[in-house]
Amino acid sequence: MIEIERISRAFGGLQAVREVSFTVAEGSITGLIGPNGAGKSTLFGIVAGALPPDSGRIRLQGEDITGLPTHELFHKGLVRTFQIPHEFSRMTVRENLMIVPARLAGESLLRSWLQWWKVVREDRAILRQADEVLEFLEISHLRDELAGNLSGGQKKLLDLGRTMMTDAKAVLLDEPGAGVNRTLLGKLAEAIERLNRERGYTFCVIEHDMDLIARLCDPVMVMANGELIAQGDMATLRENPQVREAYLGTGTSGGMGAA
Incomplete structure (x- = not known):
């Protein structure tokens, strides 16, 4: 590899x-x-x-x-x-996961206007993926917690979760x-x-x-x-x-x- x-x-x-x-x-x-x-x-x-x-x-x-x-x-x-x-300490755990994927339609102002349905579809898929990652790592109960409030170990789990996104x-x-x-x-x-x-x-x-x-x-x-x-x-x-x-x-x- x-x-x-x-x-x-x-x-x-x-x-x-x-x-x-x-x-x-x-x-x-x-x-x-x-x-x-x-x-x-x-x-x-x-x-x-x-x-x-x-x-x-x-x-x-x-x-x-x-x-x-x-x-x-x-x-x-x-x-x-x-x-x-x-x-990102002032974002929630779930939001920290959702910002990871790149090259999305919503990153383009023009596409967000002309292909808004694609932006909505991608956002829903990313939300589902983030929730699946939280469940896999057994930290679903922290989804709405600010990442800055996590313990050191929980932050390491969040880091691992971001690689899964x-x-x-x-x-x-x-x-x-x-x-x-x-x-x-x-x-x-x-x-x-x-x-x-x-x-x-x-x-x-x-x-x-x-x-x-x-x-x-x-x-x-x-x-x-x-x-x-x-x-x-x-x-x-x-x-x-x-x-x-x-x-x-x-x-x-x-x-x-x-x-």
């Missing part, structure tokens, strides 16, 4: 990402882990079109998308969420578990699993909670100091001396629990 080939990016004298290559297979939930400063978010930004790479190529379903801006990638089915949710093929999740209580974290993990299993979503997930990574992801990629140092299933990586060194400063003792 996503092929990352020898991607590098420097900021001045700091080499944030160095020659990183891996593939996110179609239908997988691929994890991306590593200590703070490993280069994970920089790599996500490059893949998502927010940053250009200094070198390397990125392909989406075989198409070279290197350097394409975020809005073009959105229309190609590659979307991203952020560690800190970017909701697109024609997403691949979703980059940046620390979905950050700031989420354990109850809502379980609901969020279940929603990701269902989207993957029932709707065929492909995910790449940055996360510091190793228990969440172990539940969701296989394979898992490990970065440290801007480089990819290991990959495999979480059980194997917990015992990898190089991974333990990167996280703990020791290759011989300690363990990788939930961070």
